[in-house]
Amino acid sequence: MRGETFLQSLNDGRTVWLDGKKVDHLPEHPAFKGTLQTIKSLFDMLDDPDQRDDVGYWVPERGRYAHASFLVPHTPEQLAKRSRSFSRWSAETNGMMSRLSDYARSLVTGWYAARDELSKLDPHFAHKISAYYEQARDRDLFLTTAIIDPQIDRSRNLDDERIAERFLHVVRETEEGIVIRGAKMIATGAPYTHDFVLSSFLQFKPQDRKHAHVLIVPANSKGLHIVCRESFAQPKELNHPLSAKYDEMDAVLFFDDVLVPWERVLLYGDPQKVLALRANKTANSLAFHQNVVRYVAKLEFVTGIAFAVAESIGTTGFLHIQEKLGELLTQIEIMKALVIAAETEAKPDESGVLVPALSYIETARNIGTRFYPRAIEILQQVGAGGFVQVPSSVEDFYGPISELMHRYYEGATVSAEKKVQLFKLAWDLFGSPLGARHQLYERFYAGDPVRGYANLYNAFDKERLTEPIWNLLKETSRGGLTIT
Numbered sequence: 364m365r366g367e368t369f370l371q372s373l374n375d376g377r378t379v380w381l382d383g384k385k386v387d388h389l390p391e392h393p394a395f396k397g398t399l400q401t402i403k404s405l406f407d408m409l410d411d412p413d414q415r416d417d418v419g420y421w422v423p424e425r426g427r428y429a430h431a432s433f434l435v436p437h438t439p440e441q442l443a444k445r446s447r448s449f450s451r452w453s454a455e456t457n458g459m460m461s462r463l464s465d466y467a468r469s470l471v472t473g474w475y476a477a478r479d480e481l482s483k484l485d486p487h488f489a490h491k492i493s494a495y496y497e498q499a500r501d502r503d504l505f506l507t508t509a510i511i512d513p514q515i516d517r518s519r520n521l522d523d524e525r526i527a528e529r530f531l532h533v534v535r536e537t538e539e540g541i542v543i544r545g546a547k548m549i550a551t552g553a554p555y556t557h558d559f560v561l562s563s564f565l566q567f568k569p570q571d572r573k574h575a576h577v578l579i580v581p582a583n584s585k586g587l588h589i590v591c592r593e594s595f596a597q598p599k600e601l602n603h604p605l606s607a608k609y610d611e612m613d614a615v616l617f618f619d620d621v622l623v624p625w626e627r628v629l630l631y632g633d634p635q636k637v638l639a640l641r642a643n644k645t646a647n648s649l650a651f652h653q654n655v656v657r658y659v660a661k662l663e664f665v666t667g668i669a670f671a672v673a674e675s676i677g678t679t680g681f682l683h684i685q686e687k688l689g690e691l692l693t694q695i696e697i698m699k700a701l702v703i704a705a706e707t708e709a710k711p712d713e714s715g716v717l718v719p720a721l722s723y724i725e726t727a728r729n730i731g732t733r734f735y736p737r738a739i740e741i742l743q744q745v746g747a748g749g750f751v752q753v754p755s756s757v758e759d760f761y762g763p764i765s766e767l768m769h770r771y772y773e774g775a776t777v778s779a780e781k782k783v784q785l786f787k788l789a790w791d792l793f794g795s796p797l798g799a800r801h802q803l804y805e806r807f808y809a810g811d812p813v814r815g816y817a818n819l820y821n822a823f824d825k826e827r828l829t830e831p832i833w834n835l836l837k838e839t840s841r842g843g844l845t846i847t
């Protein structure tokens with residue numbers, strides 16, 4: 364089964380740091396065990412005859428199933444298959460795991476799909492991306508992205524030597540490849556990824572050639588340190604149902620003179636070309652599509668919990684609770700509508716790849732940064748103090764005060780035990796360290812929301828909206844019209 368192969372593949376000499384120690388056996392480590400078991404079960408779906416068509420597609424030339432994030436869509440059915448696969452993995456994890464590799468795989472698939480067009484940037488691009496795409500697809504590689512540079516001093520740019528030294532850059536070229544040094548700020552899933560897709564959001568200047576690159580770097584590269592944040596994983600699923608299974612670890616990456624072989628150097632040395640690759644619509648659209656499909660699952664999960672909480676304490680009849688629950692439904696419908704619009708208005712690119720409409724996807728990614736904090740605010744308003752009235756452990760239901768527990772934690776419509784479990788689930792969603800991380804994640808995973816919204820404005824054909832306004836307004840003083 365591929366899940367087991369995935370777990371075993373992680374014992375590959377990678378350098379993962381947690382709590383000041385190097386982690387040697389990730390699958391057995393308490394910080395990663397629960398999460399890796401979740402990923403294992405998702406990978407196994409591709410070997411299950413009853414589920415593999417939901418998440419994968421048949422690759423005839425290889426005689427095996429591959430995950431649908433690798434499927435290049437040319438027809439609406441193929442696009443729907445990609446969407447269904449994102450939706451299935453998201454439903455399995457309640458939208459709580461967003462970097463299950465299907466996002467970064469989609470980026471690679473998009474570059475592969477647009478390789479002819481992108482060959483204009485570099486004649487070797489098509490060959491390199493084709494070889495890598497096939498390898499990633501056929502070996503079920505887990506991928507993640509690391510784009511953001513370290514948060515040292517955002518008022519400075521690469522003209523500042525201190526910044527230039529610390530941001531990821533090339534220190535020398537060799538016959539085998541390039542040697543890179545510097546750091547990348549956050550890579551979710553980093554400790555258990557196979558490869559990192561590295562690029563940058565920097566607005567490069569022509570002289571920034573050492574910092575301008577798009578690379579694919581194996582996690583076990585010599586000199587690469589994966590520095591984890593504090594673990595939010597919890598051992599007991601009954602008390603922490605989400606933290607026990609879904610702690611997607613975030614990490615900072617230190618590249619201490621890492622050799623990247625030429626075949627993994629997709630672009631290097633030409634800032635304009637790197638910017639052009641970053642702006643490639645086919646890849647961005649296929650990858651961001653995953654983000655938005657996953658987001659629907661997350662909103663449905665929050666809404667389901669809010670409904671259940673309201674039912675459990677008998678507040679569903681109150682007008683303001685109904686209004687708030689209705690708002691949550693509105694969020695879901697808006698997000699779903701944007702997914703449907705992006706898929707139904709998908710258009711073929713230059714190579715005939717059916718690309719979801721990016722404007723709807725960008726809209727969903729932007730508005731999502733505001734929906735999630737509001738959804739959590741509503742959940743808190745619905746459950747109020749109930750979230751901190753729960754006992755420290757559900758084990759109290761089996762101890763000496765069991766009878767009292769059953770009596771006083773009772774809900775309007777549910778047993779005391781179920782009610783406590785429900786409120787613990789909700790607390791894990793927003794009050795635990797994992798929950799706090801999720802609020803930060805939904806605000807920032809798609810980049811800085813301030814600049815995200817501003818980009819929408821900047822890229823928009825503004826005249827389309829302003830021209831009718833200017834036409835409506837007459838200069839009466841010059842046109843001889845009488846003001847009545």
Ligand SMILES: Cc1cc2nc3c(=O)[nH]c(=O)nc-3n(C[C@H](O)[C@H](O)[C@H](O)COP(=O)(O)OP(=O)(O)OC[C@H]3O[C@@H](n4cnc5c(N)ncnc54)[C@H](O)[C@@H]3O)c2cc1C
Pocket residue numbers: 462507508509510511514517548549550551552613800803804807808809810811813814
């Ligand atoms: C939980 C989590 C997981 C993540 N996982 C990944 C991942 O897997 N891969 C990945 O590549 N990235 C990941 N990210 C990083 C994410 O892309 C960034 O957080 C996001 O792009 C914002 O960048 P920043 O955090 O560096 O904030 P900064 O850019 O440092 O911004 C800090 C504040 O300053 C303001 N600011 C900074 N510069 C400017 C400017 N020039 N103009 C106007 N305002 C400015 C911002 O608006 C913001 O309010 C993750 C982030 C989080 C929180």
